[in-house]
Amino acid sequence: MLTKYFSKQELKTWLIYFTTVLIAVYVHEIGHCLPAWVHGYKVIPTPAKEYPIDTIPAHLQPYISLGGIAGSVLFAAIVFIFYLLKTKKYSSAILAGSVASPGLYTYRFLMMGRGHDETEFQESQAALGFSYDGHSVDWIFLFLVITGIFIWIIKAKPTIAVTGRLLLGIILTFLFLVILQKANNTIFDPIFYK
């Protein structure tokens, strides 16, 4: 059915893109869990949220927040390095997938003043020794997105013809991330928040 509108290669590109988005989000959640695991506390990462089984002490919370941020930044940075070293057929899709969540954070930062609706960024900033109320994490994601776009332009040399697909990608990504979060909460909240 979809092949009526998209070529097989185009569909594969979208599939690779959204798989990368999914992996990037999961790496973020695993990042949240790592500080807890290291200290022997049980936390379960699901595709779009982490669920503490043990009670996490308050002093560990900033590092739990920072773990997720570090996971997202590292994932994108590694993809950037591979992209700079070697570009293959689907590299641009993977590159775009690695900046999808940072892109949404940046959009929220520019439109609403904060990249995250909870206190995840503030706690991460405190853990890093930056001002709790500042915007250093917002700026880090903004920088990451601009860097991603910059290296894509340099290496892929896109033409104006990609504009339509870019816009479609932005809309689909927004929907995908919202639905992913909703689905994740619908499935796992009843299991872990009893």
Ligand SMILES: [Zn+2]
């Ligand atoms: Zn998070």
